[in-house]
Amino acid sequence: MSIQVVATRALLAERLDAVRSSGASVGFVPTMGYLHEGHGSLVDASVACSDLTVVSVFVNPLQFAAGEDLDSYPRDLDADLDLCGSRGASLLFHPGVEEVYPEGPVQPAVPLADVALPLEGERRPGHFAGVAEVVARLLRAVGPCRAFFGQKDFQQLQVVRRMVVDLGLPVDVVGCPTSREHDGLARSSRNAYLTGAERAAAPVLHRALHAAAAAVAVPGWDRAEVEAMMVDMLAGEPAASPEYAVVVDPDTLLPADHPTSGRDLRVLVACRFGRARLIDNLGVVAG
Ligand code: PAF
Secondary structure, eight states: OOOEEEHHHHHHHHHHHHHTTTTOOOOEEEEEEEEEEOOOOOOOHHHOSEEEEEEEEEEOOOOTTTTSTTOOOOOOOHHHHHHHHHHTOEEEOOOOOHHHHHTSSOOSSSOOOOGGGSSSSHSSSHHHHHHHHHHHHHHOOOSEEEEEEEEEGGGHHHHHHHHHHTOOOOEEEEEEEEOOOOSBEEEEEGGGOOOOOHHHTTTHHHHHHHHHHHTSSSTTTOOOHHHHHHHHHTTTTEEEEEEEEEEOOOTTTTTTOOOOOTTTTEEEEEEETTTTEEEEEEEOOOO
């Protein structure tokens, strides 16, 4: 079956109501387009357990602060269609801004959990409010059984999980493994901004995360020392300007102080490489 592009919520509902009334399950992959292999793996995960997969492509103005890359965010709808079609998605929902926000410029109204406050929440004020608002609207428009998000945006995944519970939306949120290049760099649409030298330097993110995982596995590890070690590794690359490197509780994203041995923790980093601001993270276990 070839993929269809749908631009309005009314047409989407028409298509999906018929599918749902036949008892078929709907999987959903929300994206901002310029899709890469990481998005492909989300589509694969959805196709594997859904009768029909919807991918949305919508660059959400509400989650960009003034001065961020909303206008220059990379776009390529034809390539997105090819990727989604070749991976077995059935519908590509590509609404305009007025379709998602028919009331005009909006103030995000979706309640935000505390997990949205630290890290990206501090550095990108308003970002998660914009993400939660659009994801809630997209989930209501699509009405999927399951929605698939990459763990690369780990804090976003936790914010969405909490938002879905708080709003009582009947959808399973599935977190999928980060897709990586051969040298460990997490796939991201913003990798397109990297110059050759920056691209060569960027795998330091992955190396720093793995060094932290090894350090945290040793009983008696010290959080401040591990975080300082990661910042030193990142700063050792001339192209890199580290923003944060933290070891946190995965549920609250607050500093993981005195965790018991065997606890699951999360290590997160954010770093600028010229125009590109990249984030990455890894699950680690306390020694
Ligand atoms: O991760 C993204 O691409 C976006 O934040 C999302 C979830 C599609 C909301 O615009």
